[in-house]
Amino acid sequence: xxxxxxxxxxxxxxxxxxxxxxxxxxxxxxxxxxxxxxxxxxxxxxxxxxxxxxxxxxxxxxxxxxxxxxxxxxxxxxxxxxxxxxxxxxxxxxxxxxxxxxxxxxxxxxxxxxxxxxxx
Amino acid sequence: xxxxxxxxxxxxxxxxxxxxxxxxxxxxxxxxxxxxxxxxxxxxxxxxxxxxxxxxxxxxxxxxxxxxxxxxxxxxxxxxxxxxxxxxxxxxxxxxxxxxxxxxxxxxxxxxxxxxxxxxxxxxxxxxxxxxxxxxxxxxxxxxxxxxxxxxxxxxxxxxxxxxxxxxxxxxxxxxxxxxxxxxxxxxxxxxxxxxxxxxxxxxxxxxxxxxxxx
Numbered sequence: 540x541x542x543x544x545x546x547x548x549x550x551x552x553x554x555x556x557x558x559x560x561x562x563x564x565x566x567x568x569x570x571x572x573x574x575x576x577x578x579x580x581x582x583x584x585x586x587x588x589x590x591x592x593x594x595x596x597x598x599x600x601x602x603x604x605x606x607x608x609x610x611x612x613x614x615x616x617x618x619x620x621x622x623x624x625x626x627x628x629x630x631x632x633x634x635x636x637x638x639x640x641x642x643x644x645x646x647x648x649x650x651x652x653x654x655x656x657x658x659x
Numbered sequence: 660x661x662x663x664x665x666x667x668x669x670x671x672x673x674x675x676x677x678x679x680x681x682x683x684x685x686x687x688x689x690x691x692x693x694x695x696x697x698x699x700x701x702x703x704x705x706x707x708x709x710x711x712x713x714x715x716x717x718x719x720x721x722x723x724x725x726x727x728x729x730x731x732x733x734x735x736x737x738x739x740x741x742x743x744x745x746x747x748x749x750x751x752x753x754x755x756x757x758x759x760x761x762x763x764x765x766x767x768x769x770x771x772x773x774x775x776x777x778x779x780x781x782x783x784x785x786x787x788x789x790x791x792x793x794x795x796x797x798x799x800x801x802x803x804x805x806x807x808x809x810x811x812x813x814x815x816x817x818x819x820x821x822x823x824x825x826x827x828x829x830x831x832x833x834x835x836x837x838x839x840x841x842x843x844x845x846x847x848x849x850x851x852x853x854x855x856x857x858x859x860x861x862x863x864x865x866x867x868x869x870x871x872x873x874x
């Protein structure tokens with residue numbers, strides 16, 4: 540194993556300690572609670588207030604944003620993508636981009652097909 | 660301390676031309692392929708969302724066949740139970756990184772304690788899912804009842820089977836740890852299982868709001 544290999548290995552494994560793991564666990568818990576709170580606010584349409592109505596209208600973007608943050612935190616810190624060699628991030632993110640594009644394409648395709656279908 | 664143990668542990672790995680362990684590269688490649696697999700299932704669920712002709716439905720009362728009679732069925736999801744299961748799965752991800760930290764620093768007590776908690780968390784989640792499926796079938800939602808049933812059981816069923824495999828994998832690592840066969844030099848054995856476990860967790864992070872919370 541040459542010097543370069545040692546450098547790569549040493550750089551790859553500077554994992555964070557328990558203190559950061561605990562902070563991230565708390566953030567993940569809070570974000571999950573916010574997701575459920577947003578769902579409940581959207582469900583209880585009898586509640587008054589512009590804020591509640593706004594949350595109901597924006598439920599899907601809110602949930603997508605919160606789950607994207609949770610996803611990034613787990614992948615970045617618990618799966619150590621932030622500290623490990625960048626090749627792992629590439630191997631993970633490349634199929635992820637294809638996957639997200641595929642999902643959007645299918646939703647658009649079937650959504651448009653449904654809109655163009657003759658109504659009974 | 661962690662960095663020294665990590666450097667020591669990984670200096671003992673087999674050398675490769677890239678300096679990157681081939682086993683870790685393999686698990687990441689597998690996780691990448693699993694991303695595409697679960698995306699196809701999530702996309703199928705989304706495409707079929709709201710297109711069921713008969714109930715039971717996830718978020719609304721509907722007409723459904725129950726015990727051979729057409730009757731009014733209530734919404735099928737029980738959000739509090741699934742939220743609790745989600746929290747347990749999220750915390751099990753935290754438990755496994757703490758166990759990995761114990762393995763890398765040679766803290767056997769921390770390794771065994773947190774890894775046991777991870778396995779228990781996984782078992783709880785699988786139990787929750789089995790209960791949920793049983794409850795849904797009892798409420799009249801079979802695999803072929805409607806589009807929602809087929810896409811829901813396929814997606815969550817595959818996720819549940821992945822969780823079960825993760826529990827089995829982590830249990831074998833736990834047995835190795837209890838027998839004293841997981842020294843810091845072999846912490847990568849736990850790291851690979853932990854990566855798979857975190858992946859199962861991030862898939863649920865997407866599934867939970869997509870299925871249960873988006874109306």
